[in-house]
Amino acid sequence: MRRTTIAHLSGIAVLMAVAAVPWHAAAQAQESENPFTSRIDVRMGRQSYQAQCSTCHGINATGNPEVGGPDLSTGQFQRADGDPGLFRVIRDGIDGTAMIGLGADATEQSVWQIVTFLRSLAPAGVDTGGSAAAGRALFAGESDCARCHMVNGDGGRLGPDLSFVGDRRTPAELASDLVDPDAEVLPRWWTITATGPGGETVEGLRMSEDTFTYRIMDADENLRAFSKYGDWSYERTRASTMPGYAATLTVQERTDIVAYLYSLRRDR
Amino acid sequence: MTLPRNSPARLRTTLAAAAALATTAAAPLQAQSPAEGAPMFTPVTWERLVDAADEPHNWLMYNGTLDSQRFSRLDHIDRSNVADLELKWAHHIPRLDRAETTPLVVDGVMFITESPSNVVAVDAATGRPFWRYDHPLPDDLRICCGRNNRGVAILDELLFMSTLDAHLVAIDARTGSLVWNREVADHRGGYSKTAAPLVVKDRVVTGIAGGEFGIRGFLDAYDARTGELEWRTYTIPGPDHPDNLTWAGDSWRTGGSPTWITGSYDPELNLVYWGTGNPGPDWNGEVRPGDNLYSDSVLALDGDTGEMSWYFQFTPHDIHDWDAIQIPVLADIELAGEPRQAMLWANRNGFYYTLDRATGEFLLGEAFAHQTWAEGLDSNGRPIRRPNTSPSRTGTLVAPIAGGATNWWSPAYSPRTGLLYVNAFDGEALFFIRDEEYVEGDTYLGGGTETPLPIDHYHSAIRAIDPATGDVRWEFPMTPRSRAGVLATAGDLVFSASVDGYFYALDAESGAPLWQISLGGRVNASPMSYAVGGRQFVTMTIGNTLYTFGLDE
Numbered sequence: 106m107r108r109t110t111i112a113h114l115s116g117i118a119v120l121m122a123v124a125a126v127p128w129h130a131a132a133q134a135q136e137s138e139n140p141f142t143s144r145i146d147v148r149m150g151r152q153s154y155q156a157q158c159s160t161c162h163g164i165n166a167t168g169n170p171e172v173g174g175p176d177l178s179t180g181q182f183q184r185a186d187g188d189p190g191l192f193r194v195i196r197d198g199i200d201g202t203a204m205i206g207l208g209a210d211a212t213e214q215s216v217w218q219i220v221t222f223l224r225s226l227a228p229a230g231v232d233t234g235g236s237a238a239a240g241r242a243l244f245a246g247e248s249d250c251a252r253c254h255m256v257n258g259d260g261g262r263l264g265p266d267l268s269f270v271g272d273r274r275t276p277a278e279l280a281s282d283l284v285d286p287d288a289e290v291l292p293r294w295w296t297i298t299a300t301g302p303g304g305e306t307v308e309g310l311r312m313s314e315d316t317f318t319y320r321i322m323d324a325d326e327n328l329r330a331f332s333k334y335g336d337w338s339y340e341r342t343r344a345s346t347m348p349g350y351a352a353t354l355t356v357q358e359r360t361d362i363v364a365y366l367y368s369l370r371r372d373r
Numbered sequence: 374m375t376l377p378r379n380s381p382a383r384l385r386t387t388l389a390a391a392a393a394l395a396t397t398a399a400a401p402l403q404a405q406s407p408a409e410g411a412p413m414f415t416p417v418t419w420e421r422l423v424d425a426a427d428e429p430h431n432w433l434m435y436n437g438t439l440d441s442q443r444f445s446r447l448d449h450i451d452r453s454n455v456a457d458l459e460l461k462w463a464h465h466i467p468r469l470d471r472a473e474t475t476p477l478v479v480d481g482v483m484f485i486t487e488s489p490s491n492v493v494a495v496d497a498a499t500g501r502p503f504w505r506y507d508h509p510l511p512d513d514l515r516i517c518c519g520r521n522n523r524g525v526a527i528l529d530e531l532l533f534m535s536t537l538d539a540h541l542v543a544i545d546a547r548t549g550s551l552v553w554n555r556e557v558a559d560h561r562g563g564y565s566k567t568a569a570p571l572v573v574k575d576r577v578v579t580g581i582a583g584g585e586f587g588i589r590g591f592l593d594a595y596d597a598r599t600g601e602l603e604w605r606t607y608t609i610p611g612p613d614h615p616d617n618l619t620w621a622g623d624s625w626r627t628g629g630s631p632t633w634i635t636g637s638y639d640p641e642l643n644l645v646y647w648g649t650g651n652p653g654p655d656w657n658g659e660v661r662p663g664d665n666l667y668s669d670s671v672l673a674l675d676g677d678t679g680e681m682s683w684y685f686q687f688t689p690h691d692i693h694d695w696d697a698i699q700i701p702v703l704a705d706i707e708l709a710g711e712p713r714q715a716m717l718w719a720n721r722n723g724f725y726y727t728l729d730r731a732t733g734e735f736l737l738g739e740a741f742a743h744q745t746w747a748e749g750l751d752s753n754g755r756p757i758r759r760p761n762t763s764p765s766r767t768g769t770l771v772a773p774i775a776g777g778a779t780n781w782w783s784p785a786y787s788p789r790t791g792l793l794y795v796n797a798f799d800g801e802a803l804f805f806i807r808d809e810e811y812v813e814g815d816t817y818l819g820g821g822t823e824t825p826l827p828i829d830h831y832h833s834a835i836r837a838i839d840p841a842t843g844d845v846r847w848e849f850p851m852t853p854r855s856r857a858g859v860l861a862t863a864g865d866l867v868f869s870a871s872v873d874g875y876f877y878a879l880d881a882e883s884g885a886p887l888w889q890i891s892l893g894g895r896v897n898a899s900p901m902s903y904a905v906g907g908r909q910f911v912t913m914t915i916g917n918t919l920y921t922f923g924l925d926e
Contacts, residue, residue, distance in 0.1 A: 140766060145805050145821030214808050292829035314829070315873040316851045317889050334886055343830075 139188045141217040142224075150222030153215050157207060158195075166226055173203060180227030191220045233276045233364040235357070240365025243358055248350065250362070256369060262326050263310065264347060265294065271370040279363045283354070286345040296342040297321050299331050311341065413481035413496075414547060416529045419574055423640050429863075430904035432478045434635075435524045435569035436783055437901065440703035441637040443785040444861045445902035449909040450924060451864030455878045455888045457924055461910060462500035464493075464919040471519035471897045472914045475569070475783075475858070477527060478903035483912075484527070484546070485919055486569075489520035490536035492544060498905045500921060504549035508536050515563045515814055517585040521897070523635070524569035526577060528597045533577045535566030541579055541593075543600060553600035557581060561814050563588050569635045573645055573676050576603055580632025584650040584696065587627035587817035592636075592647050592672070594679055604679035608632060608649045608667050616666040624661035627811045629653030630668040634781045637701040639714075642731055643676040646703070646716065650696035655775070656764045657806050657819025658692040665690050669697045671718065673733060683733030687720045689755065692763055693746070693804060694775040694822075695722040700783045702793060703730055708737075708841045717840045719784060719795040721777030724750060727840050739843030741836055742778035743799035746771050764820050768803035775802060775822045783858035783899045785867065790881050792837040792846060794859045794867050799832040800824065828853040835859065835869055837884060847884035858899020860911070868911055870896040876913045876920065892920060 141150075155164065161174030168176035175183070184199055185191040196216045198206025207216060244250045245259075253264035274282065281288060295311040297319060309321030309329060319339065320330045331337055350359060417433055425433045429446035436443045450458065466472050470488035477484045483497040490508040495501055514520075514537050525532040525544075531552060532544045538560040543552040557579065558564035563586025570579035576594040584590070590608035595601065608630040610616045620628055629652050636647035652661060652668035669688040674681055687697045702717040708727065716730040723744030727736045735754030747756040762771050772778075777798070784795045802822040809819045833854035837846045857870035866887070867879040874896065877889035894916015902911045910923045 141807075143768065143803075143805055143821070144823055145807060148821065149807060149809070212808055292827050314852050315891075316871040316875050316877070317886070317891075 136213070137189055139192075139217050139220055141214055142221050146218045146221040147225045149215075150218030150220070150225075154219050154222050158219065161203065166223060177223050178226040180224070188220050188224070191223065192216055195219050231276050231367070233360065233367050235360035235362070235364030237361070237364040237368045239358075240361035240363065243354075243362055244365055248354060248358070248362070253347070262322065263324070265291075267366060268369060269371050271367045274366070276363050276367050279366050280359060283359050283362065284349050284351040286347040286349055290343055290345045294345060296344070296346060297339055298342070299329075299337050299339045302336040310346070415480050417479055417527045418529065419572070422528070422572055429902075430478075430907075431480065432476070432901045432903045434477065434526055434571065435475050436635065436637070436700055439571075439638045439640065441635075441700045441783070442702055442704060442788070442861070443700070443783050443859065443899070443901075444787055444863075446863045447902055447904055447909045448863035449904070449907075450862065450866065450902075450911065452866065452880055452887060454924060455864070455866055458878070458888055458890075458911070458922045459925055460890075461921045461923045463921070464495060464500045466914075466917045466919065468520070469917050471521045471895075472917050472919070473519075473521040473523045473567075473897045474914055474919070475524045475899050475901050476912060476919065477525060477532075478901075478905075479527060479546070481905050482546075483903075484525050484532055486522040486524050486534060488522065490522055490534065490538075492525055492532065492534055492549070494546070494549060497903060497910070497921075500919075506544050506549040506551065508534075508540075508542060510536070510538050511560065513561060514538060514565065515560055515583065515586055516565050516567075517582070517816070521567055523567055526570040526572045528572045528575070528577070531597060533570045533572070533579070533597070535568055535570060535579060537565050537567065539564040539566050539581065539583075541566065541570065541577065541595060541600070543577075543597070555595060555600045555602075557593060558583075558588075562586075563814050563817075566633075568633050571635050571638060571645070572597065573638050578636065578638075578645055578647075580634070580636075580647065582631050582633035582650075584629040584631040584633070584653055585655065585816050585818060586814065587653045587811045588629060588631060589626060590628075590630035590632055590649060590668075592632050592645075592674065592679065606672070606674055606679040606681065608670075608672065610666065619663040619666040621660075621662040627653055627817060628661060628665060628668065629655075630665075631696075631698075633696075634698045634700065637703050638676060639703055639730060642714070644682055644730070645674045645676050645679075646701035646730065647672050647674065648697040648699055648701065650698050651691055651694045654809055654811075654817045654819030655694040656692055656804060656821065657809065658690055658763070659806070660819070661690075663690060669695060669722075671697060671701055671716070671728070671733075673730070685726075685728055685733045685735065685754065687718075687724070687726065687754075687756075688722045691722075692806075693722075693771060693773075695720070695773070695777055696781075697721065698781045699779065700781075701730075702784060702786050704786050704788065704793075704840065706791065706840050715840060717784075717786060717793045717838075719779050719793065719797070719838065721773070721780055722746075722756070723773045723778040724756070725793075725795075725838050725843050726754060727843070728754075737843050741795065741838055741843070741845060742797045743772045743801070743832075744778065745801070764804035764806040766806060768805050768823065770801055770825065771804055772801040773798065774800040774824060775804070776800075780856070782856060782897075785859040785861035786840075787861035787865070787867075787881050789863065789865060790837075790861075791839070791841070792881070793840055794861055794869075794881075795836050795838060796855050796857060796859060796869060797834055797836045797848075798854045799834075800828075800854070801831070833871075835867065835879065835884070837867075837881075849879050849884045849886065855896065857896045857913075860900040860902060862902055868900040868902075868913070870898075870900070870913055870915060872896055874915055876900070876915060876922075890922075892916065892918070894918065 166177040251260040253261040309323040493505040494503040631650040652665040670686040716728040725741040738750040746762040834848040860868040865881040874893040892915040898914035900913040
């Protein structure tokens with residue numbers, strides 16, 4: 106009963122919006138790619154979402170069964186294909202449903218920011234085009250990734266644990282990591298070379314550093330700690346200790362490893 | 374309790390201990406044991422505040438003295454013995470948030486402010502409480518940056534404290550009883566108060582926060598006894614003033630320019646000095662063409678009327694959120710062979726300035742940290758902007774970051790070394806512009822920033838600046854950056870802290886580290902020093918604990 110009433114009322118709202126603004130004219134101004142995708146846009150999009158959309162779709166966009174607003178947090182949208190489609194639905198609504206849209210008065214920025222906010226709730230599904238099973242075999246076998254990288258407790262400690270790497274890196278980023286590991290090295294994986302008073306050196310991965318001290322893991326996985334103002338001097342290297350695999354792996358092999366790595370995620 | 378001492382650091386204390394620096398003699402401090410049960414607190418008259426430097430065992434206002442040098446004339450702790458500092462007591466702050474307090478000490482009693490808007494009085498020798506005042510707060514606060522409070526001011530037997538709901542309260546210093554409670558502004562409009570007030574004669578001068586909420590900033594003076602408003606000076610002039618034309622249309626009504634840190638006062642010139650914050654919205658300057666006076670400025674106001682004597686704007690038409698919310702440090706220095714009544718100012722925009730504090734004249738300015746937005750300063754101190762440094766839709770990389778090359782954390786000036794000690798950061802950020810409607814009580818930013826690389830990529834340091842030249846004499850590097858203020862002492866020490874939880878002491882002449890202790894928590898406060906019974910202490914808040922250190926005697 107309640108549902109009928111809402112559909113009836115919003116149907117009127119849709120009619121009024123359509124009458125006020127020619128749909129095509131408004132659509133022409135829209136860009137095909139979302140230009141507002143930074144973290145600021147996620148924040149502003151959340152604000153707009155909460156003001157404009159949360160009554161029907163829930164404060165966390167997980168839907169509101171009471172009024173029939175569907176879950177928007179899954180990355181899957183029944184009535185919209187891609188970001189431009191999502192933009193149109195948010196601005197123009199869906200004819201004949203309770204979804205009335207923000208209308209043509211809404212700025213492009215604010216509509217795109219809601220798109221960005223919704224996309225931030227769940228990454229879009231990606232087909233890596235590779236075989237995760239083949240990638241897994243390569244990872245543990247021939248290409249020897251497991252010597253330095255741990256996955257679910259198996260492997261080495263001289264590179265990042267990759268158990269959930271699919272949650273934090275996209276397939277494109279993973280592919281780039283394989284061929285150009287120096288492009289983006291987190292400070293945790295910089296190398297520190299410590300030199301003692303007698304000229305002896307210890308090299309290791311920079312586990313942490315502060316104003317007065319630093320702690321490293323050497324090649325034998327020993328934990329070591331040093332003082333910056335003692336007898337030892339030190340040097341930082343920001344390059345990665347990982348080799349690039351552009352020459353040693355084929356494109357297909359790299360694609361398979363990416364497929365494997367991207368499959369490594371927490372259970373949702 | 375004895376804490377581990379750092380032996381290499383102690384070796385460094387053999388360096389040039391007590392070199393012949395003396396330009397300012399350290400005030401004598403009688404070493405005496407406090408008599409058991411002797412009366413402690415005494416009323417703080419205006420005359421005592423003017424001469425606060427003459428009673429270095431007390432810390433009578435936020436930055437120690439009216440000139441805000443944050444310099445302690447105590448010299449019992451010096452370069453020869455600082456490595457022997459030990460923890461004496463600690464005070465835990467029950468509400469967990471950013472602890473930004475600088476406590477006051479009056480004749481053996483310490484007044485500590487806590488998150489969100491509370492104050493506790495403790496025995497400064499033991500840290501044990503006499504009383505506490507918990508200020509009730511509404512649920513709908515409008516605050517940008519944590520529930521914090523930076524400290525109280527005192528006159529006679531009254532403490533004055535800002536509260537997050539934009540009130541000013543007066544509290545009895547002996548009991549913690551509320552004496553009066555004034556609404557400075559309606560918090561629902563985006564106003565809040567976090568800074569320690571400044572007592573000037575018989576008035577309480579106090580600022581306002583809300584630069585991220587499209588407020589119209591001001592500075593107020595209240596009668597200390599009654600809490601009646603005596604004067605209000607808006608930091609954005611109204612339409613009856615020609616400087617209002619530096620704001621397009623009605624943009625002045627939501628132009629920000631808050632006053633959220635404590636100012637300084639020169640009794641001879643009878644001038645109150647106060648910094649102003651960013652114009653609003655922070656990053657979208659397109660809605661407010663013009664210089665946007667008096668945002669990002671220092672104002673010199675008549676101590677009796679609040680009337681403006683002069684202003685100096687550091688960043689005209691700011692679009693990077695570079696508040697001039699720094700402490701105006703007043704010092705008499707020699708510049709090009711001439712004695713000058715100077716004001717020393719390391720600004721969030723990356724430039725250090727020496728101004729004439731009588732006239733506002735720009736004397737010199739140099740970059741003290743990495744900056745990419747200006748070619749330099751012209752002969753009037755106005756920045757010469759580089760093209761393509763405005764926030765953009767896709768992000769424009771600019772140094773310093775929005776948080777600045779330095780920020781509100783207090784610098785310190787030592788008249789013995791003639792150096793200004795500043796916490797500096799060489800960062801960079803992507804600045805974005807966005808359209809944003811003003812809605813009363815909501816944030817009004819017009820964009821935002823992102824830091825492109827992890828924080829460890831960037832350099833941070835305590836820098837010692839020569840105010841006669843603008844040169845950086847030395848620096849002490851920190852990893853990563855810091856959010857701590859600085860204290861200088863007559864023991865030729867500089868105390869500060871790093872964001873990773875170290876409290877440390879440097880040689881004020883060379884910058885060499887002499888002592889440090891890892892206390893583990895994040896740092897958002899400034900150190901201060903005092904004495905009880907002839908024994909000097911140094912106090913610093915790290916994490917949610919206030920620690921007091923002294924020598925074993």
